Amino acid sequence: MLPWIIVVLLAVTIIVGAAFVLWNSFMKESTPSNPREAARAEAGQVETEYISxxxxxxxxxxxxxxxxxxxxxxxxxxxxxxxxxxxxxxxxxxxxxxxxxxxxxxxxxxxxxxxxxxxxxxxxxxxxxxxxxxxxxxxxxxxxxxxxxxxxxxxx
CATH class of the missing domain: 3.30.479.30 (Band 7 domain)
Incomplete structure (x- = not known):
């Protein structure tokens, strides 16, 4: 029974690690490398309220x-x-x-x-x-x- 638990935990760890690596690689590609462009992208996502x-x-x-x-x-x-x-x-x-x-x-x-x-x-x-x-x-x-x-x- 112990070898099965070890195999399952190892599989879960590998899946979580792979998901983390993929997530980081996709996030890095979506953010611009130029700081000015990154700031514009972030500012575009912020909702502002109009004040008269x-x-x-x-x-x-x-x-x-x-x-x-x-x-x-x-x-x-x-x-x-x-x-x-x-x-x-x-x-x-x-x-x-x-x-x-x-x-x-x-x-x-x-x-x-x-x-x-x-x-x-x-x-x-x-x-x-x-x-x-x-x-x-x-x-x-x-x-x-x-x-x-x-x-x-x-x-x-």
């Missing part, structure tokens, strides 16, 4: 005219930001914590050099850093997107 402009406006908070030095004290930044949140409770909480959000903005900007803050790469870095750091402070929802509506780097 009025609803979006109800869930945004603007923080205007932040003026602070960069890490190089001869440069300063004059910037304005608009934060899009995922619900109205998050907006209310964000508004109550505006003083903390301004601190996060100032700290983020004062840690940057003028070279890091320039160009679209600098804008993207600032947006993503602010998105991550402000979401750490919120409990009722999250920031969906950070829009930089004004960004001027000036040398004194």
């Amino acid at each position: 402009a009025e609803k979006r406006a109800e869930m945004t908070v603007a923080i205007d005219d932040i003026i602070t030095n960069l890490s190089d004290p001869t440069y300063f930044v004059n910037a304005s930001f608009t934060f899009e949140l995922d619900n109205t409770k998050a907006k209310h909480e964000f508004e109550l914590l505006t003083y903390k959000m301004k601190d996060v903005i100032n700290t983020t900007l004062t840690d940057m050099t003028p070279e890091e803050a320039r160009g679209s790469a600098g804008i993207d870095a600032i947006s993503s850093t602010l998105l991550n750091r402000t979401n750490e402070l919120l409990h009722e929802g999250k920031v969906r997107h950070v829009y930089i509506t004004k960004f001027i780097v000036t040398e004194q």
